[in-house]
Amino acid sequence: MEREPAAAARPDWNVVVTLPERTFREASRLLRRWGRVRRTGFHNVLVMTVEDPRRFLAEFAAALAEAPGLRNFVSHVVPADRAFDFRDPAEFEARAREVALGWLPRLAGRSLLVRVRRRGLKGALSAHAEERALADAVLAALEAAGTPARVDLEDPDCAIQVETVGGRAGMSLWSREERRAFPFLGIA
Template sequence: MKDWNVVVTVAENGFKDGFSLLSKYGSVEKTPFRNVLTLKVENIEAFLESFLQDMQANPAYGQVFCRVIPCAHGFFFQTVEAFEEKAKQCIQAFLPQMAHRSFHVRIHRRGFHGTIRSQQEAGLLGDYLDEQLSLQDAADKVTFDDPDVILDVEIVAQQAGLSLWPREQRKRYPFLKLD
């Protein structure tokens, strides 16, 4: 699988149309997972706005795409330990944006069935965030009820991508569907 920075879930029987529609934004790749495509775009912010405009103008987007998630930081890994270590390194970049804000961590996993347990890893990363923010005297609050930010972790086979989504962006881009 090639490098990607967007994970896309398409509706049942939407694979061909999804692949075609996404090709205008960048390099689209199939994955070994049903109804999951990956995309490499040049500029995530530009992609978000362009996709939103196209979705509003073309009703087919709502029928084809279930979930579209760009990822700001990505990495490859082979083991659970490597995943945890690299995810914690990526999280460091998000700490300034998370200070004094409520949050939670979401993991969407495709692959590593029985090896990576999404809820367990989300809890571990949430605890790590809490610890790091406390060390910086940047009090925070874990909440699942409309948090200020959501740290999203997408796993596709042996590659992961992380992104941070403030409430305003979650409202602006309905295709994110984080919860």
């Protein structure tokens, strides 16, 4: 059962970490060298605040390469290039669309995928509906700019990843090469 964190207690984060099971202590010990690690009100989900999400990504990948067994403590580790708070689904949609439209030059003429992992707002925010709405907005903007793109659910050139924890969302745009280099992102 999901518990929604109180708005006042909502942490400021830019990395979401999911755990394979109750490995909070081990995962926290592993991750705290890069930033502040905090529990959430959601089962097996932690959040982190790191200084530079892309640098953290590279350093975390290097740590896993040196000690692959560390992967036993985390399922997915997802840094966010952009993060924002929202009060309701309408604000989420507007803010997510604004971020995604900022990436149009990188998406022009390419294939794309949108993935939303929702934690909280059960019944109010549908991950599938939000994926479709965000993809439609990006595709329409690219078509209007004369640089059409297409959705590819199998092996897209780019993937927009959205992670929500309560009333906060983190978004990143990942290339095919990055997704292959960092499988712990959890995107096909």
